[in-house]
Amino acid sequence: AQKVTQAQTEISVVEKEDVTLDCVYETRDTTYYLFWYKQPPSGELVFLIRRNSFDEQNEISGRYSWNFQKSTSSFNFTITASQVVDSAVYFCALSEGDQTGANNLFFGTGTRLTVIP
Amino acid sequence: DTGVSQDPRHKITKRGQNVTFRCDPISEHNRLYWYRQTLGQGPEFLTYFQNEAQLEKSRLLSDRFSAERPKGSFSTLEIQRTEQGDSAMYLCASSPSVGISDTQYFGPGTRLTVL
Numbered sequence: 339a340q341k342v343t344q345a346q347t348e349i350s351v352v353e354k355e356d357v358t359l360d361c362v363y364e365t366r367d368t369t370y371y372l373f374w375y376k377q378p379p380s381g382e383l384v385f386l387i388r389r390n391s392f393d394e395q396n397e398i399s400g401r402y403s404w405n406f407q408k409s410t411s412s413f414n415f416t417i418t419a420s421q422v423v424d425s426a427v428y429f430c431a432l433s434e435g436d437q438t439g440a441n442n443l444f445f446g447t448g449t450r451l452t453v454i455p
Numbered sequence: 456d457t458g459v460s461q462d463p464r465h466k467i468t469k470r471g472q473n474v475t476f477r478c479d480p481i482s483e484h485n486r487l488y489w490y491r492q493t494l495g496q497g498p499e500f501l502t503y504f505q506n507e508a509q510l511e512k513s514r515l516l517s518d519r520f521s522a523e524r525p526k527g528s529f530s531t532l533e534i535q536r537t538e539q540g541d542s543a544m545y546l547c548a549s550s551p552s553v554g555i556s557d558t559q560y561f562g563p564g565t566r567l568t569v570l
Contacts, residue, residue: 381544383561429497442488442511443559445497
């Protein structure tokens with residue numbers, strides 16, 4: 339069975355601080371994909387990144403970086419020099435592979451990040 | 456490129472009434488998904504379509520729920536005899552259909568309140 343755990347329910351940081359959001363996943367599949375989405379107060383889920391199970395390279399995009407470690411089943415997300423606009427709920431999600439190619443997403447419960455000016 | 460759109464954005468109804476939501480995916484996206492999100496939780500998968508074919512349904516989708524995508528373009532989600540427990544945000548997402556690697560892009564959601 340698949341599961342995504344985001345143990346941090348809420349995090350508050352002061353602007354310009356770095357913050358890391360944790361994500362731990364469980365799956366029996368060898369082929370799977372991991373995602374991060376941002377949900378600002380407006381409510382719309384915004385795609386941030388996708389990672390497949392065969393690519394453990396870390397990725398950096400501007401102030402965002404992701405650390406994927408299969409050995410610990412973790413896919414953590416770091417925001418460097420946080421800004422007020424980063425305040426949102428962040429979701430980690432897992433998509434498993436199967437023969438039909440179905441890729442419905444299993445989401446964690448989210449981490450609410452508040453950046454204080 | 457136009458994103459995923461959903462209509463209406465908000466719906467308030469009385470218990471026992473039927474409601475219907477519409478989702479227009481990104482053009483040329485073959486796959487369309489419906490999710491439900493309750494307060495403080497992550498979205499939960501309800502069902503998905505590959506073109507007009509409904510290929511998977513979650514156990515969350517009771518008999519009162521039905522979804523269609525008649526021409527493989529827009530989709531509708533109908534809830535019959537609404538209950539207060541149906542109050543949630545209903546999210547639609549679309550993706551191109553190339554294996555399992557495709558990213559789902561979400562619409563703004565329809566927030567349903569059942570009184």
